[in-house]
Structures are given as structure tokens and as C-alpha cells.
Amino acid sequence: MKLIFATNNKNKVEEIKHLTHHKFEILTLQEVGIDIDIPEPHDTLEANATEKSTTIYKLTNEAVFSEDTGLEVAALNGAPGVKSARYAGEGRNMQDNIDKLLHELKDKPSRAAQFRTVASLIINGTEYQFEGICKGHITTTQDGTSGFGYDPVFIPEGSDITFANMDVTEKNKYSHRKKAVQQLIDFLNDYQPTI
Numbered sequence: 001m002k003l004i005f006a007t008n009n010k011n012k013v014e015e016i017k018h019l020t021h022h023k024f025e026i027l028t029l030q031e032v033g034i035d036i037d038i039p040e041p042h043d044t045l046e047a048n049a050t051e052k053s054t055t056i057y058k059l060t061n062e063a064v065f066s067e068d069t070g071l072e073v074a075a076l077n078g079a080p081g082v083k084s085a086r087y088a089g090e091g092r093n094m095q096d097n098i099d100k101l102l103h104e105l106k107d108k109p110s111r112a113a114q115f116r117t118v119a120s121l122i123i124n125g126t127e128y129q130f131e132g133i134c135k136g137h138i139t140t141t142q143d144g145t146s147g148f149g150y151d152p153v154f155i156p157e158g159s160d161i162t163f164a165n166m167d168v169t170e171k172n173k174y175s176h177r178k179k180a181v182q183q184l185i186d187f188l189n190d191y192q193p194t195i
């Protein structure tokens with residue numbers, strides 16, 4: 001079965017291709033010849049995930065999934081959350097985002113945080129959503145060079161190193177994205193189309 005992953009983020013594709021079962025062939029937007037910047041205009045991860053999968057479903061009419069992820073920090077009332085990519089401004093500069101996060105947390109007693117992923121699957125015209133959460137905390141300094149985004153400042157519960165010090169297989173033992181997409185794969189394994 002072919003499944004289009006509606007993202008232009010190569011790191012996300014690598015993480016997901018590590019998970020998938022032989023039953024599914026995951027195709028990237030590049031592999032299906034789509035070159036667009038998918039909009040993320042909404043105030044919730046759920047609505048943005050729907051927007052991404054719907055945009056690509058309308059173009060292809062094929063089974064498609066997308067995901068939207070946010071870093072939710074308790075001491076910042078859930079920020080940066082859905083605004084994680086643009087936390088320090090519209091430039092989406094990741095170093096600026098990390099610098100702002102470390103600055104905002106400087107005097108906070110709690111550094112508890114979680115990544116939350118909402119995956120949206122559209123198959124035969126119906127949407128299904130799946131959520132994955134990874135709890136952990138924000139470090140005081142950046143550490144590691146693997147991965148992407150906030151990985152250098154996030155240590156998941158059960159580990160003592162940042163995501164940016166893990167390879168993809170190890171990150172997937174904890175990952176929010178893995179948890180959401182694994183549910184999606186389990187769903188598809190049992191899926192019986194209604195005709």
C-alpha cells in the first residue's frame with residue numbers, strides 16, 4: 001500500500017521510514033512530484049495536521065498522512081506549543097528559537113516539557129487522527145548535533161541525554177512522532193475499507 005507523507009522535513013521522513021512496516025510504501029512529497037510549502041495557519045496542532053493532509057489529499061486523491069508537532073513547556077503555560085517553529089519570529093530560525101526558550105526558562109523552577117504530535121490520516125476521503133506525547137525536560141545548555149529543531153535542548157524521561165545525542169533508532173524509543181505514527185500504522189494494519 002502506498003501512503004504519502006505530507007511533509008518537506010527530511011528529518012521527519014527519516015524517522016518515519018525507520019518505523020514502517022513492509023506493508024506500506026511511504027512516499028515523500030518530492031517522490032510524488034509535489035513542491036509546495038504546506039500551510040500551517042491554525043491555532044491548534046490538530047487543525048494544522050488536518051490542513052496539511054487535506055491540502056495533499058485534494059492534489060493527489062491518494063491515502064495521505066501528515067503530522068504537526070509542538071513543544072509544550074509547563075512553566076511557560078504550554079508555549080511555544082503550536083507556535084514552536086516561529087517562537088522567536090516569522091524567520092523560523094531554530095537557533096533563535098532555542099535561545100529564546102533557554103532565556104525564558106532561566107529563572108523558572110520547573111523545566112518540565114513535552115513534545116506532542118498530532119498525526120492526521122486521510123484514506124478513502126475520511127480523516128483519522130492519532131496523538132503521541134513524549135515527556136521530558138529542557139536542559140540549561142544545548143548539547144548534541146543529531147536530529148533537528150529543539151532536539152539539542154530536550155531530554156526525554158527515561159534517558160539522560162538529549163535527542164540530539166541519539167541516533168534515529170534510539171530517538172524512536174521515546175519519540176512523540178513514533179508514538180503517533182505507530183498508532184496510525186496499527187490502524188492501517190486493521191483497516192477494512194467500507195464500500
Ligand code: IMP
Pocket residue numbers: 009040067068069070071084085086115147148149150151163177
Ligand atoms: P512542525 O511540526 O514541523 O510544525 O514543527 C514545529 C516546530 O517544532 C519546528 O520548529 C520543529 O523544528 C520543532 N520540532 C518538531 N518535531 C521535533 C522533534 O522531534 N524534535 C525537535 N524539534 C521538533
